[in-house]
Amino acid sequence: MKKYVFAFCIILIFSCKKDTNNTTNDASELNSNESNLSLQGAWELVSYFNYRDDGSIDTIMSSNSLKQIKMYSPTKVMWSRLRASDSLDWFGYGDYTANDSVLTEVLDYGSKAMNNVIKENKEFVFQLVLKEDSFSQIQLDEQGNPMFAENYKRIE
Incomplete structure (x- = not known):
């Protein structure tokens, strides 16, 4: 049973980390689009x-x-x-x-x-x-x- 709880925690940690990276990339893309505005x-x-x-x-x-x-x-x-x-x-x-x-x-x-x-x-x-x-x-x-x-x- 301890092995299943440990495996579940590992999966949860990696899945949370992956979501955090996606959120960071989405925010970077949004900021990049805003900074592309130009008067030229x-x-x-x-x-x-x-x-x-x-x-x-x-x-x-x-x-x-x-x-x-x-x-x-x-x-x-x-x-x-x-x-x-x-x-x-x-x-x-x-x-x-x-x-x-x-x-x-x-x-x-x-x-x-x-x-x-x-x-x-x-x-x-x-x-x-x-x-x-x-x-x-x-x-x-x-x-x-x-x-x-x-x-x-x-x-x-």
Whole structure:
């Protein structure tokens, strides 16, 4: 009888160990899939959110007269904006980093209008919400409250 109890305990120990390894592998695969998210590629602006003090959000949808495209390489960002009602060109180029939930863009140069902005501030820090085929960059105020967001969909 003692032999059967001993054999049962050995089988139980090995089967538990095997299950633990499978759980670890499943968790590794899940974390690997999450870490595979990347900004690399081309993105099209789909909407803006303007956050109000009362907690409400105004949404402005993109249209043929309001377009913006962002392109990310492994280290560089470039964006361009078309506003049919605006005679100014809008574009920017520079470096970026993205980690966890923070996107930082440091622009080297841009259109004439954007260069005026870059003279005052060339680093732009956003809260980042990244999914497989969409992302949002959210501008926060000094207290960490959202002010506005640009929402993109992946086009390439």
